[in-house]
Amino acid sequence: MPTFFEKLCYMVRRCIFYVLSIGPMPNHIAFIMDGNRRYANKRSLERGTGHRAGFSALISILRYCYEMGVKYVTIYAFSIDNFRRKPEEVQSTMDLMKEKIDELLKEQSFVNEYEVRLNFWGNHNLLNDPLRLSVEKAMRSTCHNTGPVLSVCVAYTSTDEIAHAIEMSCHEKRDLMKELHACGCKNDFFEEFDMQSVISVADFERHLYTSGCPDPDIVIRTSGETRLSNFLLLQSSFSHLQNPTPLWPDFSFSHLVWAILKYQRGHPYLQERSRRSKKME
Template structure:
């Protein structure tokens, strides 16, 4: 007599889970939805220590958490996601740790370009923000290849901040603005009273993206750590008390609900600023 398993097929479970997510996101969309969410992915090393796993393994788990979070964001219609992957200040860590992180970064960038990756699934456009010239050659080449490979994609945008700090981004934008001013007016011209805020914003790494509606930093830290300082004037800053590898759908849903709760206040402040 043939035996029949009582367990649903994994494929069917995935279909049911996707359907439930669509229902949940549909309900969530009755409120104002963010167009741009930025993540400071903090706590990978502390997660590894907490779980007593090999040092560096926390970043692998963190990448899995990132891919899941990206999928949920894009399924609910978020157009832009920006992540803080590696600060310029991180180069001050132990050489072996920096080397390990660079190797992992190259591996993950290559994975993003694989046929079955989230990039192909959603038609993502990849940006890399920061002083890429500070990166080792294999990493810089991989980042440049990823940007060229996805330049014509019309889906959501994933911006990855590497060798990045906000003050460095602003400094580079000032230098670019001054250089463009001199190209137009000739050398020796003084740009001090001629460069506008709009000129500076056009030369920021984030020029092609809207400002983040939500900035989430995990591990309970309340500092921006030199991340998107210019762009986050009207962002809703959140600091959930968990490590980045532990960040899940329920935390993302809660973040959006918190944003929807304060949205009227944020919009009022934004309009007031625009009128003044």
């Protein structure tokens, strides 16, 4: 049962979101959750404490996003490059992710409260068995949910996503050729087909992990870092890139509101650039 203070905070947030909604609102926000380890080191906390604090911050930010009507949120949880860290640190992170995914599937979690659909983008073959099973269960359990979409990039890099999309597109073309041969199609048909069998942009995009999800309107990397670190490189061409200074566990409601205001200020320029790009295609 919410307390009076919680109800009051909710009403204040609703008023702020109403004012924000007068301007253009983002449909998709992506977060690079940077600074969890630095947060723990600055406070001389035990290893893993920063990531737990980061998960608490994530749940709060997701609630704020869904309350304001953001339909898609994507988070960079674990890069393929992060596997180069110390084995015990990687294992600890894998265990924590499994624990938190299992928590998200509990009946009282915000996933069920908001009917959230969970995606996990990345090379799942790199995950250990317990985490991979939890990831598959989460996607299977929420695939029919009709609320907002939370996409978690784990064992992910944009270059791996591109390589995967090219590989799948090639397999698709090869399998189609085999089917046509089995059907006994004539040689002149194959000559015509060869002219059309080059992998198109549509073929490629259909096999991206992000297929079916709109490109992010805003990409936020906390801790003041300005690198994208191999995150959604293709999808962020016309995104509003922001690098607020707070470490991820310190990223709060006020920082999110400020991010929306900055996006609204830059929206006309981004919209014009996107329109010009589509006109040239």
